[in-house]
């Protein structure tokens with residue numbers, strides 16, 4: 001998938017390695033999880049009911065549309081979580097179905 | 104009963120900072136709680152790390168104010184109890200004091216207060232249209248936050264749509280940042296802009312800035328269209344373009360991102376949980392906590408300030424924060440400069456009168472739902488379509504928003520109605536052919552945002568009400 005976000009600044013900032021769907025990727029120091037993922041891909045999750053793809057919406061922690069799943073099934077809100085080295089994310093497949101918050 | 108006074112401020116935007124400054128001057132040591140990593144709030148949001156950009160680059164015309172406020176806050180930090188990355192998710196017992204339930208870096212705590220000053224700000228106000236949930240569609244505020252705080256644009260080739268001064272500002276900021284701006288689609292008619300003439304003598308700076316953005320966009324060849332209504336986002340998995348109607352013409356533009364919004368909506372959940380009385384505000388088309396001229400609510404020792412008590416912008420928020428602090432100081436039986444309060448009230452009132460004019464120049468699209476097809480999602484969390492909501496309204500004879508939520512699940516999702524409640528109220532009132540006020544107010548529920556269940560429950564992702 002084509003990246004959704006385009007970096008205009010901090011392009012040469014210290015690299016921060018992370019894993020996206022099993023593949024190694026590079027973010028930059030100062031990235032949120034959202035910036036890191038959307039600078040290399042086009043989506044963050046699929047919805048529980050229709051399975052449509054989502055890539056965040058409000059970026060200020062209000063819409064909760066950017067929840068990203070980690071390999072242990074826990075989730076983080078991508079727009080308000082700082083990227084840390086070694087983080088891993090799963091954005092493909094029917095994730096979002098886990099988490100026990102839907103009946 | 105203890106004699107200690109413990110004021111707690113929720114929100115470290117211009118309103119919260121303005122309040123904290125004044126409380127510290129009065130010899131108090133407020134606790135300041137904010138969900139964000141760094142103080143500043145939305146307009147003066149700071150990046151996670153410094154990225155070498157100047158204030159001018161990041162905050163444009165508001166650079167001086169941003170710098171002043173950040174410096175003021177940094178100087179305040181030793182005199183206050185500042186707790187960033189702290190979400191306030193509940194307010195309990197508010198008969199003159201009580202406590203807040205907070206989540207701070209994964210840890211749950213209770214924080215007691217004697218006086219509570221809510222400065223919780225706002226979020227973008229949005230309306231649904233076909234494709235609004237597609238990856239690549241963002242709010243105007245989101246587009247700006249990506250640039251300001253992360254140094255990214257939310258796409259390479261963009262269309263900006265909606266109503267409000269932010270529309271032109273963000274389009275201009277994106278152009279300056281090197282993105283390709285395909286068009287600005289103003290949903291308001293061109294004729295509405297005539298109202299700006301009456302703003303000229305009162306707020307020449309606002310007009311000059313607006314003209315500057317508009318002219319620069321035009322000079323760069325950006326199309327600006329008025330009276331636009333979207334037909335649909337083109338593209339299934341991402342944004343490939345937008346189809347829209349202007350006059351009797353249907354047009355298509357290619358782009359890989361769309362940013363849109365219709366001014367802002369106040370974050371009022373905590374005031375609701377604190378038991379404050381609300382009133383319907385015609386200008387914001389929303390229910391807001393009742394407040395006196397200084398920011399006292401109907402609950403003793405609970406105050407509101409800034410956009411969270413009604414949308415008036417950052418300058419007004421700073422004044423309102425200080426005013427609410429003065430009210431708090433007065434309620435403690437301490438003297439404060441009454442002259443200062445009068446000055447602030449006058450300045451605040453002037454800004455509110457400008458807001459009345461701006462609202463006419465950038466009108467809310469009241470006829471929105473007349474052209475949005477039923478298959479469009481109304482609630483993006485629970486994925487409830489407009490037809491499903493209409494069916495519930497008609498079969499269950501619903502005329503009130505809380506019933507609509509209970510019976511259709513619109514507004515029941517993770518965002519707690521932040522993204523759909525304004526639209527749901529407009530839609531329901533349209534179906535019922537009444538004013539939005541008549542369909543009532545969506546009640547807040549704790550937790551006001553999803554929180555991880557760390558007490559006793561394992562394997563759960565998050566809790567919702």
Ligand SMILES: Cc1cc2nc3c(=O)[nH]c(=O)nc-3n(C[C@H](O)[C@H](O)[C@H](O)COP(=O)(O)OP(=O)(O)OC[C@H]3O[C@@H](n4cnc5c(N)ncnc54)[C@H](O)[C@@H]3O)c2cc1C
Nearest residue numbers: 114116117118138144145146191224244409410416417420
């Ligand atoms: C995304 C966005 C972009 C904007 N850009 C501009 C702009 O470029 N120019 C302009 O003139 N205006 C802009 N505005 C409007 C402007 O931000 C506001 O008018 C101004 O910031 C209001 O100040 P405030 O202090 O009332 O609220 P805010 O600045 O919004 O501050 C509120 C603070 O409260 C915190 N908060 C809220 N709820 C909780 C909670 N439950 N627990 C803990 N903390 C909480 C938030 O994290 C935030 O820091 C924008 C608004 C938004 C939403």
